[in-house]
Amino acid sequence: xxxVQVSDSELVTLYIHGNEKAFEKLVQRHxxxxxxxxxxxxxxxxxxxxxxxxxxxxxxxxIKGGRYNDEGKFLPWIIRIAHNLAIDYFRRDKRYPNVVFExxxxxxxxxxxxEDSVESVQIRQETHEQLREMIQRLxxxxxxxxxxxxxxxxxxxxxxxxxxxxINTALGRMRYALINLRKQFNQRAPQxxxxxxxx
Amino acid sequence: xTKTFTYDDVIxxxxxxxxxxxxYLIVEALALDDDLMNFYLDSLEIKNQxxxxxxxxxxxTVLKVLRYSQQFATSIPAALSF
Numbered sequence: 001x002x003x004v005q006v007s008d009s010e011l012v013t014l015y016i017h018g019n020e021k022a023f024e025k026l027v028q029r030h031x032x033x034x035x036x037x038x039x040x041x042x043x044x045x046x047x048x049x050x051x052x053x054x055x056x057x058x059x060x061x062x063i064k065g066g067r068y069n070d071e072g073k074f075l076p077w078i079i080r081i082a083h084n085l086a087i088d089y090f091r092r093d094k095r096y097p098n099v100v101f102e103x104x105x106x107x108x109x110x111x112x113x114x115e116d117s118v119e120s121v122q123i124r125q126e127t128h129e130q131l132r133e134m135i136q137r138l139x140x141x142x143x144x145x146x147x148x149x150x151x152x153x154x155x156x157x158x159x160x161x162x163x164x165x166x167i168n169t170a171l172g173r174m175r176y177a178l179i180n181l182r183k184q185f186n187q188r189a190p191q192x193x194x195x196x197x198x199x
Numbered sequence: 200x201t202k203t204f205t206y207d208d209v210i211x212x213x214x215x216x217x218x219x220x221x222x223y224l225i226v227e228a229l230a231l232d233d234d235l236m237n238f239y240l241d242s243l244e245i246k247n248q249x250x251x252x253x254x255x256x257x258x259x260t261v262l263k264v265l266r267y268s269q270q271f272a273t274s275i276p277a278a279l280s281f
Contacts, residue, residue: 023268027261035256049260056264064271128252135249150249155216171207178210178242185245 008074016063027056030075034082037151040143041086043136051089055082079152134184142177145170204228209239213246 006025014022034055039048058081062068135143144163148154156174160167204225211217212225229236 020265020269024265027264031261032253032255036252036254039254048254049256052256053260053263053267057267060264060268060271064268128248131248131252149214150246156211156214168207171210174210175206178245181245182241 012063012068012074016068023060026074030078033075033151034079037079037147038082038086040132040135040147040151041083042089047089051082051085054085058085076153083148083152130188131181134181137184138177138180142173142180145173146177149174204232204235206235206238209235210242213239213242
């Protein structure tokens with residue numbers, strides 16, 4: 001039997017009327033995407049956990065405070081909150097964040113992947129960890145556009161407006177980000193799963 | 200007039216920001232231009248890889264959020280008593 005997916009808008013409406021289960025559903029549905037977005041910006045698991053909490057607290061305050069303006073765009077709205085909090089973190093601390101490396105019990109033990117495949121978990125994990133590292137090494141403006149477009153699901157026009165550049169500049173930055181990631185992949189060729197690159 | 204498609208147009212296509220008419224023309228352009236096609240395939244691979252990079256927060260963090268929400272609801276009547 002086909003499972004009916006309740007929309008975010010419907011869940012928010014239920015939540016406004018006091019249904020805590022609806023909020024739990026929203027959290028479970030979007031926590032990974034929001035957390036990934038924050039983590040890619042701040043690069044620190046513990047800061048990302050705190051900011052995720054702050055993000056949802058702001059959302060709760062806004063929704064329960066009757067200030068949520070539902071335009072059917074809950075995810076873009078809450079991801080913008082997360083993005084702004086992550087950027088504020090940098091401005092407030094005026095420092096480059098610490099990178100928390102794998103020590104067997106910290107950062108990477110909370111990582112999971114969107115789907116399973118026949119490749120070994122080990123190879124996939126290494127590949128995706130490398131990709132995260134590669135994203136971190138991009139020049140800031142390229143990383144910003146990449147995260148905004150790919151993980152925050154903003155359109156290129158929205159990114160252009162938010163960052164004060166033309167849409168062509170935003171597209172150009174995205175192009176260089178993709179080219180740079182590809183270059184880094186090629187340089188690390190022996191370390192990643194070649195099955196991803198059969199050409 | 201024939202439109203010449205650029206790498207930026209391919210990126211817009213990759214992220215579904217092109218019109219239906221453009222889609223048709225871009226597919227044609229990709230078929231005729233190896234460099235454009237290679238760029239598209241490379242970018243598509245990276246995009247697919249990025250989709251698989253998902254970090255999960257600790258369960259404790261999620262529980263704190265849910266608890267905050269539940270307490271928010273109960274704190275309103277208390278505030279009204281002042």
